[in-house]
Amino acid sequence: MVFDFETPIDRRGTGSSKWDKMEALFGVSAEDGLAMWTADSDYATAPCVIEKLRAAAEHGVFGYMPEYDGYLNSVAWWMTNRHGWQVEPDWVLTTQGLGNAVALCIDVWSAPNEGVVTFNPVYHEFANKIRKTGRRVVECPLARDGDTYVLDLEDAQERLSGDERVLLWCSPQNPSGRVWSAEELRAVAEFAERNDLILVSDEIHHDLVFPGAAFVPMHVAAPEAEHRMVILTAASKTFNIAGLRTGNMIIPDATLRAAMRARLKTLDYQPGTLGMMMIEAAYSPEGAAWVDAQIAHLARNRDAFDAAVNAIPGVRSMPLQGTYLAWVDFSGTGMSQEEITRRVHEDARIAPSPGPGFGTGGEGFLRFNLATTHARVVEAGRRLHKAFSDLQ
Numbered sequence: 001m002v003f004d005f006e007t008p009i010d011r012r013g014t015g016s017s018k019w020d021k022m023e024a025l026f027g028v029s030a031e032d033g034l035a036m037w038t039a040d041s042d043y044a045t046a047p048c049v050i051e052k053l054r055a056a057a058e059h060g061v062f063g064y065m066p067e068y069d070g071y072l073n074s075v076a077w078w079m080t081n082r083h084g085w086q087v088e089p090d091w092v093l094t095t096q097g098l099g100n101a102v103a104l105c106i107d108v109w110s111a112p113n114e115g116v117v118t119f120n121p122v123y124h125e126f127a128n129k130i131r132k133t134g135r136r137v138v139e140c141p142l143a144r145d146g147d148t149y150v151l152d153l154e155d156a157q158e159r160l161s162g163d164e165r166v167l168l169w170c171s172p173q174n175p176s177g178r179v180w181s182a183e184e185l186r187a188v189a190e191f192a193e194r195n196d197l198i199l200v201s202d203e204i205h206h207d208l209v210f211p212g213a214a215f216v217p218m219h220v221a222a223p224e225a226e227h228r229m230v231i232l233t234a235a236s237k238t239f240n241i242a243g244l245r246t247g248n249m250i251i252p253d254a255t256l257r258a259a260m261r262a263r264l265k266t267l268d269y270q271p272g273t274l275g276m277m278m279i280e281a282a283y284s285p286e287g288a289a290w291v292d293a294q295i296a297h298l299a300r301n302r303d304a305f306d307a308a309v310n311a312i313p314g315v316r317s318m319p320l321q322g323t324y325l326a327w328v329d330f331s332g333t334g335m336s337q338e339e340i341t342r343r344v345h346e347d348a349r350i351a352p353s354p355g356p357g358f359g360t361g362g363e364g365f366l367r368f369n370l371a372t373t374h375a376r377v378v379e380a381g382r383r384l385h386k387a388f389s390d391l392q
Contacts, residue, residue, distance in 0.1 A: 003290050005043045005297040006373050011035075026351040034380050037353045039174075039325060041240040041371030045282075046290035049239055052281035053274065062273060068094070071276040075233075075248060078283035082291075083206060085217045091250050093260055094271040098204050098247040099125055101232045105249070106133045106166055108263050109198040115164035117197060119156070121358035121365070123174045126202075130168075138164055139360045147318050149178050153191050160195055167197040171218060172205045172322030175358050175367040179213040179321040182221040189222035189229070198256075200230045204247075205323040207238040207291055210299050213321035219252060226252040230260075235279045237323075238291060240371075246275030298324050301370040301377040308381025313391045315384075324371040328352075331364030333391060340366065347387035350380055 011019045012030045018038035019030050026037075035042075044050065056062070072089035079087040095101040102125065106116055112134035118126050120139045130137045140156035142149040169188055172179045180188075192199040201218040209215045218231055234247035251257040281287065305326055306317045314332030330340045337356060344350050344366060355365030370377055385392075 001289055001293075003047070003293040005294065006375070007043070008373055008376075009042060009044060011042060022351045026345055028345050028349055028351040033349045033351055034376060034383070035351055036369045036372075036380060037351050037367075039237060039323075039369060039371075040242050041324070041369075042373065042376070043240070043371070045240045046287050048281045048284060048286040048290070049241065049278050052278050056274060056277055065273045065276070068271065068276060071271075071280050074280040074283040075250075079217070079233075079250075082288065083215065083217050083220070085220050087250055088252075091252050091257065093249045093251060093257065093264060094269075094276075095247045095249055095264075096269070097236065097242065097245040098202060098232050098234050099129065100245070101247050101249050102126065102129045102168065102200065102202065103133060104260065104263060105168075105198070105200045105230055105232075106130060106135055108259055110135055110165035113163075115161065117156075117160070117164050117167040117195075118359065119151070119169070121175060121355070121361040122168075122170050123202070124353075124357040124359070126168045126170070127359060135166075137359075141360045147316065149173065149176050149318075151184055151187060153187060156191065157195075164195060164197060167192050167195075167199050169199060169201045169218070171201055171203050172209065172215060174205060174323055175325055175353070175355075175362075175365070176318050176327045177320035177323045177325060178318075179209055179215055182216045185216060185218055185221035189218065189225035192228055193225055196228075198228050198230065199225060200232065202232045204232065204234050204237050206233065208295065208298065208324055209322040210295065210302070210320065215322065219250075223252075227256070229253065230256060235282050238294075239279075239282045239287070241275075241278060241282070244272070244275035244278060246271055246279060297374070298370060301372070301374055302326065304374065305368065305370055305377050305381055308378075309384055311392075312385060312388045315388065324369060325353075326368040326370055328366050328368060329364060330366065333388070337363060340364070343387045344384070348380075348383035350383060 018035045076087045076089045079085040115136045115138040116130045117138045143152040231250040236242040309317045316329045318327045353367040355362035
């Protein structure tokens with residue numbers, strides 16, 4: 001099948017936070033600016049998902065749906081067929097998106113003022129959720145090996161004080177797009193075991209991995225650590241349906257699962273019908289074909305963007321193995337973060353995500369969302385080239 005990722009969809013004035021909040025946050029107007037910050041895509045989702053929603057709308061009744069077997073079975077099918085991970089349907093607990101899932105994990109397995117560990121730079125919402133729940137952020141910086149982030153667990157160990165209860169892990173890594181090896185994942189699991197940490201692995205970008213890299217689920221890499229493991233997944237990034245607010249906590253261990261299930265029962269949480277219906281349609285052979293086509297489109301965008309920004313002296317886009325988020329290092333220009341940002345916002349008229357928001361190690365960086373049309377990515381590269389033309 002041929003899928004369309006190139007027809008522009010005008011999202012301005014539609015309630016899109018990515019486009020409609022851009023000017024207020026960054027001073028970049030949606031009239032002439034490019035929104036490359038929030039991690040959602042600018043093209044329509046898979047046709048099979050749209051058809052499912054259309055059929056539901058034509059049916060016209062949206063009543064209670066007490067059984068979730070079809071949804072849970074589709075999640076298990078997807079993990080088996082796309083990731084080689086044998087998931088039992090009853091391991092899956094739903095949440096209102098993965099932001100909600102992260103907050104729930106912090107709430108259930110730690111207490112106020114206790115530490116929650118992150119490896120930085122990392123998805124900015126980790127620190128936000130930790131602080132909102134009254135816990136303490138414990139940053140463990142990733143080391144650099146050329147253009148690649150690597151673990152420094154000896155340094156991480158020295159940063160712990162002993163009152164840490166949860167480790168928030170990101171795989172594939174956001175913002176860098178690093179896809180971790182099975183050996184690295186086992187090392188993280190051993191670190192969690194050594195420090196008696198609940199290991200929460202956010203794997204939301206697991207479907208968006210480029211040829212040459214191989215994603216390994218944390219549970220596949222380190223099944224011996226399942227007694228302290230919670231894996232977070234969602235179709236939201238893969239299929240551009242984040243607004244459905246439907247995510248999964250996959251918990252193989254019965255004791256951990258019972259604790260979370262009890263918390264969800266206390267909150268009287270149940271998933272939304274339309275979200276489950278659309279994700280069940282996505283997690284299918286038709287949805288898989290669309291994802292494969294999307295990855296080819298994103299790889300083309302990545303290559304064009306990298307060629308443009310890497311031609312600017314002092315600027316380097318870190319090699320993107322997974323996600324659609326380019327992590328660009330401007331530190332070689334010798335410019336301050338303020339000057340880098342000014343040029344990108346005012347001269348290039350682009351709104352990426354600011355690097356310092358990702359914590360320690362984010363200084364001198366900006367993150368660019370490449371999940372858009374190829375023409376828009378090429379235009380972004382042209383604008384950046386012009387904004388830094390005095391360096392060439």
